[in-house]
Amino acid sequence: MSLIQGIHHYCIGLSYLCALLLELARLFWPGKGWRVAGLVFGAAGLFAHTAYLLFNQPSPAVPYGSLLILAWVLALFYLYGTVHHAKQAWAVFVLPVVLGLVVASRLLLTATPDTTAFDAAGWLAGDRFWGAVHGVLILLASVGVSVSFLASVMYLIQARRLRKKLAPASGVPMLSLERLETMNRRALNVAFPMLTAGLFLGSILLPEAYAFGDNWLSLKVLSTLGLWVVFLVLLYLRYGAHVPARRLAVFSIVAFALLLVALVAAHPYAVGGAK
Amino acid sequence: MNLRAIGCNVESAAVELREKLAFDAAKTQKALAELNARFAAEAVVLGTCNRVELYVSRAETVAPLHVPLMAEFLAELHGLSDSAIAPHLYEHADAAAARHLFRVAAGLDSVVIGESQISAQVKEAFETAQQQTATGPLLNALFPAALRVSKRVRSETGVAQGHVSVASAAVDFVRQVFSTLTDKTVLVIGAGEMGRLTLNHLVELTPAAVLVTNRSPEKAADGARECGGRAVLWDQLDDALVQADIVLSTTGAPEPIVSRKRFDANVRRRRAGRTLLVFDMAVPRDFDPAIHDGDAVSVFNVDDLARVADARMAERRRHLPAAEGIVESEVAKFVTEWNKRANGPVIGQLTAEVDRVRDAVIAPLLEKLNGRLTDADKAYIEGAFRLFQSRLLHGPIAALHEASREGHSGGLREALMKLFGLKG
Numbered sequence: 001m002s003l004i005q006g007i008h009h010y011c012i013g014l015s016y017l018c019a020l021l022l023e024l025a026r027l028f029w030p031g032k033g034w035r036v037a038g039l040v041f042g043a044a045g046l047f048a049h050t051a052y053l054l055f056n057q058p059s060p061a062v063p064y065g066s067l068l069i070l071a072w073v074l075a076l077f078y079l080y081g082t083v084h085h086a087k088q089a090w091a092v093f094v095l096p097v098v099l100g101l102v103v104a105s106r107l108l109l110t111a112t113p114d115t116t117a118f119d120a121a122g123w124l125a126g127d128r129f130w131g132a133v134h135g136v137l138i139l140l141a142s143v144g145v146s147v148s149f150l151a152s153v154m155y156l157i158q159a160r161r162l163r164k165k166l167a168p169a170s171g172v173p174m175l176s177l178e179r180l181e182t183m184n185r186r187a188l189n190v191a192f193p194m195l196t197a198g199l200f201l202g203s204i205l206l207p208e209a210y211a212f213g214d215n216w217l218s219l220k221v222l223s224t225l226g227l228w229v230v231f232l233v234l235l236y237l238r239y240g241a242h243v244p245a246r247r248l249a250v251f252s253i254v255a256f257a258l259l260l261v262a263l264v265a266a267h268p269y270a271v272g273g274a275k
Numbered sequence: 276m277n278l279r280a281i282g283c284n285v286e287s288a289a290v291e292l293r294e295k296l297a298f299d300a301a302k303t304q305k306a307l308a309e310l311n312a313r314f315a316a317e318a319v320v321l322g323t324c325n326r327v328e329l330y331v332s333r334a335e336t337v338a339p340l341h342v343p344l345m346a347e348f349l350a351e352l353h354g355l356s357d358s359a360i361a362p363h364l365y366e367h368a369d370a371a372a373a374r375h376l377f378r379v380a381a382g383l384d385s386v387v388i389g390e391s392q393i394s395a396q397v398k399e400a401f402e403t404a405q406q407q408t409a410t411g412p413l414l415n416a417l418f419p420a421a422l423r424v425s426k427r428v429r430s431e432t433g434v435a436q437g438h439v440s441v442a443s444a445a446v447d448f449v450r451q452v453f454s455t456l457t458d459k460t461v462l463v464i465g466a467g468e469m470g471r472l473t474l475n476h477l478v479e480l481t482p483a484a485v486l487v488t489n490r491s492p493e494k495a496a497d498g499a500r501e502c503g504g505r506a507v508l509w510d511q512l513d514d515a516l517v518q519a520d521i522v523l524s525t526t527g528a529p530e531p532i533v534s535r536k537r538f539d540a541n542v543r544r545r546r547a548g549r550t551l552l553v554f555d556m557a558v559p560r561d562f563d564p565a566i567h568d569g570d571a572v573s574v575f576n577v578d579d580l581a582r583v584a585d586a587r588m589a590e591r592r593r594h595l596p597a598a599e600g601i602v603e604s605e606v607a608k609f610v611t612e613w614n615k616r617a618n619g620p621v622i623g624q625l626t627a628e629v630d631r632v633r634d635a636v637i638a639p640l641l642e643k644l645n646g647r648l649t650d651a652d653k654a655y656i657e658g659a660f661r662l663f664q665s666r667l668l669h670g671p672i673a674a675l676h677e678a679s680r681e682g683h684s685g686g687l688r689e690a691l692m693k694l695f696g697l698k699g
Binding site for chain 2: 246
């Protein structure tokens, strides 16, 4: 138990950093050893990450907790992708995001040391059940937006190569444009209903806890609403206006930026307290 | 090791000579049988369009096979003059022969560096020789090692990455854009050779449909029949362009057949943002380059593809030092292991023989001194003899290992066996 207690953001971040460096080394000196070593460090990071979350149970309603939980889901996504797309430089794109989230989480914890724990049993049994559902839906939507962001970044790099007519096999190996576009589309198609349902629940729950104006105009609520609007625009551009995928990718990146603002901003529940 | 790699390749012999030296199944069978019977050699015959090589190994007690003898052998087999063959043959001995085979199998000795076919050809040559029981312990160890090296080089370096011909470079672009062709349509415009070559590569990716159009309906029908596609009338070109995902264009038209104006007016909107890849192989070009937007529509001409092919070749060359490094380490490993295998029994026999002589000397001595020596004295005398023995043998055994590392331990092994009266 004391070993798990000793796990910090540093252990998690360093493991992911080593995995990233090993993956980068693989780009310059192709060899199976780099990949295996990278996977070992990545898996070690995920283990430490999981242990930290289980032991500390940070609340997803506090910024540091939400970032750390999102980073954990993306770390799973990284491991899955690295195993299933062995030839692609998957980790080179996913791990910086995971690392960034872990670092941001640490900085937020240092700046506002709110270590509110997530009492899962209490939430599921008590009157906060719908609040928990709201949180889970928003988290799933966040994962979708993050995956869409990663696919969009890769898409833009791949598309730039095509536009410049660069040798396809040169540089960082990536999935085809078609595959990346499909990944982006699916991620958004899954994320939008989640976000809509999460926001809907939130809008029902919020007036129960606060008077209008107290927290309705908080950065978190506004940025989440902004994210939802960007989603609507994205869906229209994709299915209504048939806008080229490159422009959709740019919108997906904007959506991710809004998501980060929403996650970093303080939650009305966490700062205001219920009536 | 008494191994020789003797043969010729594109650098040492003109295609006319290589054609005359080519091995069909019957000649391969005959050559393997003759090499076994006449020269008591284990052998593998490797014949490809770029090389004809014999890998032969004999017992270390006999003289190695060499170029004049093999030139005579090949001349007799193919009905040629040996003087016409010998100047074009090269010879690699022992470790150098192993290195040559490893480089050949890995595609490092090929015209197109890293080409993949050669590995399969080496495997086939070895299997053919094995089936005819023409191989022995050395070649049975050498060829599987060569195939392992080939695999290592291809997976651990970039010497085999990407396509290096103009026609196949198009496939790299297709793979960059599409994850599968099973739901895609390929449109072939015209009947140029380059288009046909590129289509051959694309057909391997099993597209859903191939459309062929030509100003001449007959030529379109012929082209469609050849590739299992469907002919489209020339005046339906715009509709075909709307339907297509990949276009290969190789007409001999003096002016572009698809201007930007025509494309924007009749095709672009109807495609609803779907991705289109155009490979314009014609000179003069068939598609206005202004159509290329690098997003919904990408147009590549012959120069673009040639540039990519050249870049791929340069990229492969960049990985050559790493690949050669793998070959060198594998050659050293193979030679050491092989010699260990060959030295082991000799060293074992040598040690046993000297043990026997030592016991034969010590036993009477101790018997003669019986009663005058304590157990400690006896142990001391025995120890002294053992020390003498190990110091005596250290020199020959170390020299044998040293010669093994350098790849020529056969003579020394023979000498040791004769000097110490060992049985082979």
